[in-house]
Structure formats: structure tokens, C-alpha cells
Amino acid sequence: MHFARLLALWLFTALYLVAAERQPNIVIILADDLGYGDLSCYGHPTIRTPHLDRMAAEGMRFTEFYSAAEVCTPSRAALLTGRYPIRSGMCHDQFRVLRNRSLGHLPESEITLAEALKAKGYATGCVGKWHLGVWEFSPAGHPRKHGFDFYFGLPHSNDMDPSPFAPKGAGKLAEQQAAWWNAPLYRNEELIERPADLSTLTQRYTDEAVKFIQANQAKPFFLYFPHTYPHTPLFASKNFSGTSPRGLYGDVVEELDASVGRVLDTLRATKLAENTLVFFTSDNGPWLIMNQQGGSAGLLRDGKGSTWEGGMRVPGIAWWPGKIKPAQTQRTLACTMDLFTTSLKLTGAEVPADRSIDGLDIRPLLFGTGTVQRDAYLFYRGTRLMAARVGDYKAHFMTQAAYGQPKAEEHATPQLYNLRVDPSENFNIATNHPAVLSQITQAVERHRATLTPAQSQLVEFAPLPEKR
């Protein structure tokens, strides 16, 4: 071989290896409706989560980590775009989330984390519940139209297309039949199973996630792994059914925990662990009206659907052996939108400059190199800005229980809580802190000034089929 060609090959290989070393893999594992208090390492007495506990012991556990919305669709839109859902139109006061016949989807104009990383040469895969578009009615809503090379999973929640035989209400969910729920399982664009066997879903998701990692060792990858559970209806596979002291909900969470263990084991086995950031979190708080089959927000107030802490503060665990020091508790505020910005920064990608991005670069928190300056953190319920947090303080301009309070109560003087002293939001201290309230109000005005009205994507539906 000619020397120059040999040199070129060598250079190419060397550059390729350096690039591979420099560009870390990103894995985001998202639970669905898992509450702040539902993991053993967050204080749950009977749910056993040894793999997540180990992940936390080897990495960083966040105590003030937020989802960017109180329900599924807007929360996922925010995570993948780094923007509050009010900016993308992926929220609505009445409909709240996409339904099985929704025509709307994540707009093409939005830049997802998958798109941004794909542009930097990443392999991109999504395994699990999408909930940002129903391609049966709107092909442009498919994950592969939003930056993912590979997709395996359900387009929406597992309860969204029930058969006429499915029972109504939480109390009847104990003895489940997968056929009731008629859930459609896709591989890429292909419908492979309907009704999907919901009891093996976590296991099959995990198989696909593991295969994706194994198949993409040669180049950097982004794996987005949004689980279907512990959203109800709950199903666990044979190995987990009836094993948890916490009952069916525990079976399901413990199976998720084992899934996380398999992902981390795969990264260890492939020697990719030290070049991979793994982040585990949840899309919103626990679905409390599901009773024993809903989770726990621990000491936090209310749950999914509300802008009280229990609705949006969720577990958050970061893992990256060799880069994130082990056994850290991180008490600084961070959120799912930060995963967008931080991932871009980690890969050397530019954060889009033509639009407002709400996520911040939290590398200083992860790597212990500094602090992060955040203005206000906003708590939206649909399109309504209910509350805002600045520093230790959260002001509620409006409050509304997740369920059972049909109309929001507006507060002429906002309710004010010091979340570090009073994480359960029990003691309104507004009267003694007018300066704090005014500081928060100003931060909210700064946020409002950045808003451009977006059409809601959640209001249009495919016509109902002819009666069968």
C-alpha cells in the first residue's frame, strides 16, 4: 500500500477513535407516572429497587428534579425539545394530552434531541411509549420523522384505546386482561401486535434497548427509553407478578428497576459505561386516583395533573462511571429540559439560537465543577401558568388539586412556600415576604416576554369510525 494512503487510513482511524471517545453516548430512561417517593433510594418502604439504588450509589441522586409538565404529552415534548410545552403547542387546558385519534403531533419545526444528535453523527433509537403523535392518523407524528432511526413501542398510553369490555375506573383494574386495552405495538412504522401482550412489554422493551446498544457500539448513540409503566393498567411479566410486598404496583416498578439493571449491565459488558451518560427520571408525579395502583409522591403534596410539587417533582438519577462521582446527593434544582441542552453541550453541538430554549447546561452540577444560574422555574397546567419558583421560593398564582377541584382558585396575593424549609407546601408565608413575591413576579414577566403564541396540537381528532 502506498505510504500516503496508509497514513490517510491511519489518520482517519485515529480521528474516528478520538471522535468516538469524545462523543459520549446518551441514554435517557423515562418512567411513566412514577412518583417522587416510589423508589427505595427515595424512601419507599416496600418497593425494592436495588438496581436504581445502585445506580444512585454509583452516581448522582437529585432531590429537586422536575418534569416540565404535570402530564404525559407536554412533559415528553419538553424533554425532547428543551422547551416548555407552551412554546410547541403540545399542551391544552381541557384535553391535557394526545388521545388515540389525535391529529396533532410534535410540530416539524421543533428540533428534538434526536435530530440534534443525529446531525452530530449519532445513532438514535426510541424504545417505548411515544405520545407525541399518532401516526395511524398523522404519519408526520412518527418518531422516525423526528430524528429517531429506530422505534419500537406504543404510540400512546396503554389505556387509550380500550375495548368496549374494558372496565371503567381504578378500582376495577386489579384483574387485568391485555385484550381489554387493545394497545398497538409498532416496530418502526409496522404494527406488529394488537392487542399487545402488555405483561411482557417491559421485558420486550428492554430486549430492544439492549439490542440497540449492542448494535451501535461502533458510533455514538442516543437511546431514548420511555417506559409504558407504571401508568395504569398495570401488567408485570411472569417473573415479577405477585413478588413485591407493595403489590401489583410494586411488581411493575421492580420490573422497571430490573430493566434499568439490564441496560447498565449491557453498558458495562460492552465497555461503554465510562463513555455513556445515563439519566433515569419520570414524566410526572403519581396518578393518585388509581388508589393502590397509583404511586406515591412521598412527602410532597398532590400528584400527577397538579402543579403542587407532587405533580412535577420526580426522581432523577444520573450515572456515568468515571465522570460523575459516586454516591452524591444533588440538591440543586434541575429538570428534564436540561437533559436536552446538556446532551447537546456534551456532544459539542450548538444549542439552537433561533428560538427560546428553556433547558440549561447542568454539566457543572453533574461533574461538580460549578453552579448553574437559573431564573424562574415555571409550573404550567396546560397553557395556564399556575406557579413559579425562584431559588428556594415557589409562588402559586393559581392552585387546583389534580382531581376533584373542577376550577382553579386564583390568588390575588399568590401563595408562597419556601420549598427547602417546607417541601410539603404546608405553610403559606406570603404575608411576610412581599419582596420575594415581587422578585418572582418579575421573573415570570421576563419569561412571558419570550413567549410566542403557539397553536395547540391537542384539539383535532380523526373522525370516529363507523359503528361496528
Added chain:
Amino acid sequence: MHFARLLALWLFTALYLVAAERQPNIVIILADDLGYGDLSCYGHPTIRTPHLDRMAAEGMRFTEFYSAAEVCTPSRAALLTGRYPIRSGMCHDQFRVLRNRSLGHLPESEITLAEALKAKGYATGCVGKWHLGVWEFSPAGHPRKHGFDFYFGLPHSNDMDPSPFAPKGAGKLAEQQAAWWNAPLYRNEELIERPADLSTLTQRYTDEAVKFIQANQAKPFFLYFPHTYPHTPLFASKNFSGTSPRGLYGDVVEELDASVGRVLDTLRATKLAENTLVFFTSDNGPWLIMNQQGGSAGLLRDGKGSTWEGGMRVPGIAWWPGKIKPAQTQRTLACTMDLFTTSLKLTGAEVPADRSIDGLDIRPLLFGTGTVQRDAYLFYRGTRLMAARVGDYKAHFMTQAAYGQPKAEEHATPQLYNLRVDPSENFNIATNHPAVLSQITQAVERHRATLTPAQSQLVEFAPLPEKR
């Protein structure tokens, strides 16, 4: 020296050393009003407890550990005697606890853990809040009349002899003056400071505990270390004041945490760690009416004063390097009374056979060698048996909120909760589980058959002094 005498000396020394090795030291550290959710390793987001977290990481964290009563005096009587307070008379429906002019005290007829271990050659020390007798009025109530060689601390809670200037009510407790509380600090029988400087109390307690350990390296010792805090009024020393994100309550708990760190460090430094069982727990749940200055029961219902879980389920951490395996979560029920029986077993002492002992030997749990068979666990409020737990299930025969519900509600059909599925006691499942209810009722009858009526020690008081 004559050979026979030399041999005798050698034998004596050898036997002495073997005995010293075989008899482990026992250290019980008891917080006052610390809630189930108040430590970082039990899920509190802003209270930083690195030493207790490390203790748990090196040892065993219990998720279903109970105090034997819902308030101070009966809880402490039970811990030191291994018996429900109903047996010793250290409880009362109206008075609840001993007051600063109480004449009653732990009866001489009771055998304390200190007495039992002293009889086996142990040095015995008590540092902290006693609350089982006020020797100013009843000398027989002093810790040194109940088996302790050494005592340093306050006879009762820090709020029990307020000066006329002391403010009433929780809301006014923020800006404290130690002089308001007129707390008497004793070394053995000697009153050394009144009003005691409450801000340096934890620090001085810890100094005394450390000195006790250092002074008793030659023979086995029992150190009972019941802290005064985080019972209100709250005081922290200069190094901790204003440092915790959780505010004053956090300052105080973080100072307790540092105290635990100093005790464990002393055991490490003296090379006693591998021959010492240390147990950390709390006397009852958090005092919720103290608002921001009261603790958190985490996901558990209600707090101090109630027989809901929040009143009696508390943190419990066991530590014994080399004997208790590290990083274990123990989900089996255990309680403070078990510390009595287990300590006796560890030292080879006989458990008293002439009386009912309610504590069980939990060595199989600590050392991972087996299980523990327990009949019912009983939840008393004063002398009233409110609830009982058998296995996963807890039946409430009567319920009463800790505060604000003047009269207990009796339930013709008891309320029934599966505590492992529903630790927050939200979902009464009595109607579907008549067999479980009947099993619990039978266990309660077995318990009642062992009861001998005891005169309450909490009803007599020294006459008030002449008006000053």
C-alpha cells in the same frame, strides 16, 4: 513468680480477654420527635445527614421500625424495659408523659437494660434526656437508681419548665432564648446549670458520650444516648445555626447527624467498632403542630401523638462493622423493645422469666441468619389499645388524629390497611378481609391475656411552689 501463680494469672487474663471479645458494647442513640421522613437516607430532600447515611450504607436500614408508643415517656420506658408501657404504668390517657413536677417514675420493680447489662459486668452510661422520673421530687426516679453508673443530661423535655416569659405556641418559637425554658442540666445527681444553655446541648452531650466511650475501653459498656432534639424549642450551636437548607429544624437534625458521626469515629479510633452494636432511632414521630419547626413522617400518615403510622414508625439504623453486612435494607418489622431482648442475648444474659417481655431477639435479622416470629404488634395511645398489626395488616379499633380530634372514634368494624401495599393508610380494606380481621382480633386477645393492671405513674405531682 511461682509457676502455678503465673499460670493462674495467664488464665485469668486470657479468660478476661475472651470475655471482653465475646461481650459486645451496646450503643443506643435516640432522637426525640425525629420523623420517619427526616433523614436523607429516608428520602428527605433538604436535610443533609451524611453520617447517618454512611451509617446506613455501612449497616442496616430498617423501613418498618417502630417505637413502642406515640409519645416520649412511654416510648422510653418500653425501650429500656422491653415491655409495652401499659405493663409498667408509664402511660396515661390524659397526661401522656411525665411533667416537670411529676412524682411518679419508672418503678423499681422494672428491670432496665442498664440493670441487666450491669449485672453482666458492663459499664453503663446515660447521656441526654431521661424522662422516666424527676429526681428533684422523687430521687428514686434518677437514672443511677435504674442501672446507670453515669448520667449527664436533662430530666425531661426542654419545654417543660418554661419561665413566665416564654412564648406560647409553635409560631413564636423561631427566635429563642434559652433562659425562657429554665431547663435543668445535671451531671449525675448534681444540678450544674439552670437555665441550661440549650444551644450547646447536643455538642456537650456528644462530648460526654465520647468521653464515656474513651474511659470504658477496658470493659464492655452500654451507652444509652437519648438526645434532647429535634424536640422543640429548637437550638443549634454556632457551627450549625443557619446552615441547613431546611432551616432551624434542619440545623438541629444536621447537628445530631454530626454527633452520630463523632460517636462512630470514636469507636473507630478506639478500635472498638468491630465489637460494638450501634442502633440509631427515634422515640416517636414528628411533632406536626410545630409547623416548620416540626419534622416529617414522609409518606406516612399523621405524626407524634397518634397511632397512625406517622406517630410510631421511625427511622432505625443498625451498625456493627464485620457483623452486620453493609448497605442492607431490612423490611421486616422490628421495634425499640427488641433492642432490650437482643442486647441481653448478645451479652449472654437471661431474659427475665418472671414477667412478660414484648421485645424479640432480632439477631437473625441483624446478622442475616433467619427470620423472627412475631405475633401482633400493638399500637397504644396512653392505656388505650387503638390498633394492632399482624404481618402486613394493621387493624384500627379506634382512630384519633394526634391533634384536633378531641375524642377517639370507635369502629364497630375495625379499619383495616395492608401496610406493605398502602403504607400511607389511605385505603380501608376491612370489608374484603374478614378472616384477617379475626386473626388480628385473636392475636389481640392473646396479648390482653398477658396483661396485669399497673397503676399509672403519671398522675401524681408535687404541689406547686409558693407564688414568687
